[in-house]
Every structure is written in C-alpha cells, then in structure tokens.
Amino acid sequence: MTDHDYIRDGNAIYERSFAIVREEADLSAFTEEQADIAVRMIHACGQVEAASHFRFSPDFVVAARGALLAGKPVLCDAEMVAHGVTRARLPADNDVICTLRDPRTPELAKKIGNTRSAAALDLWAEKLDGALVAIGNAPTALFYLLEMLEKGAARPAAIIGMPVGFVGAAESKDALEVSSLGIPYAIVKGRMGGSAMTAAAVNAVARAGL
C-alpha cells in the first residue's frame, strides 16, 4: 500500500489553506474584518477570484457579530446552511434555525403560491427581530424576506444573502443591495453563492480568527 504524502493535521490544513488564500486573493477592497470573512468564504468555494463578487455594507460586521453576541438566533433558508454552522464558534450558544422541514411548510407554500423555501420564512415571524439571517440556497427565500420586511415584518440585525444559481439568484441579491430598508448585508454578486459559502460567512462572523 502506498503511503501518500499529505498533511494529516486538521488545524495545519486550515492554516496552510488560509495562508494560500491570503497570498493569492486580492482582498484590497475590504477592511481587515471583512477580509477575514472573505478568506473563509473563498476557502469554502476554492476560488480566489470569487472575492471580486463580495460586497459588505459598511455596518455588516459590527451588526452581525453584535447579534450573535446578544444571543440572537441564526435563521437559515436551507438545512445545508444550518448544518454548516460550527456550533462551537457561536459566542452565546445561539439557536440555529431552519424551518424548511417544518410540517406546516408545504401547506404554507400552497397557500402563498411560492416555493417551500420562501414559505418557510413565514415561520420566522417571532424570531426575526435582531436575528442574523443566512440565505445560501434559495433566491425565492431572499425575495420573500424582502417582501416580508417591506410589509413591516420585524427587522433582523443583518442579512447574509448568498443564494446560488441561474434563476433569480443575481436578481435577489441586487434587490437586497439596492433596497431602502437599510439592513446591514453581505452578498456575493451574480450567480455564485451557495450553502457552503454562506455557512462559512456565519462561521467567520461568529468568531474572529481561525
């Protein structure tokens, strides 16, 4: 049997990986704290070029980290996002909530004539106030969140809006970026995004450093 030559220590792999990202990515558009988040997002997608698609509102890091320090929940559109959040990094044993598989969601989807991903947000009403929202999969969830907020739903502290794909992904993130709601946000422009990048952004916000 061949003994392959590779790094076997998890922390050493992370350190080497983050160092490569910092060497290769152009992070000049970001503050130091935004750059830490960008590094983790690039690490999750394997593409240093992705950095040119990242946009942070100036107040995002303080608002998102403050929400977690205050014990507010992380509200996720997909189980994949929720499962990617490293619980040990969360500063206040925060709840990580995804209502997509709630038994009420399919019926709600029929009622509102939208996807299950969007309908699941109707079950966030009590939890939205001051929360950190993390949308990494479904463009319809981000569009629907904006509609809920425009109709007066409680305001989250910050929105990580990174749905991926070809139908509605770019448009939903553009809508968040130009929205007059004034809620701090982090987005990935265009088609790129996804559950892994979104969970990585939450993990980076949760604690500074590795």
Ligand SMILES: C/C1=C2N=C(/C=C3N=C(/C(C)=C4\N[C@@](C)([C@@H]5N=C1[C@](C)(CCC(=O)O)[C@H]5CC(=O)O)[C@@](C)(CC(=O)O)[C@@H]4CCC(=O)O)[C@@](C)(CC(=O)O)[C@@H]\3CCC(=O)O)C(C)(C)[C@@H]/2CCC(=O)O
């Ligand atoms: C149209 C949908 C898109 N899904 C994408 C990419 C991925 N989705 C995966 C999985 C396993 C799930 N996607 C659902 C959220 C499902 N996906 C949709 C919907 C049909 C509509 C959402 C929308 O357009 O906004 C949505 C179902 C719904 O009614 O809301 C999922 C719930 C489907 C299911 O299993 O029932 C499920 C999420 C499960 C969970 O984590 O909770 C993929 C893994 C697909 C695969 O199997 O290959 C992948 C993951 C991508 C990621 O990083 O998150 C798109 C590309 C986002 C696409 C929307 C845009 C488009 O261009 O079509």
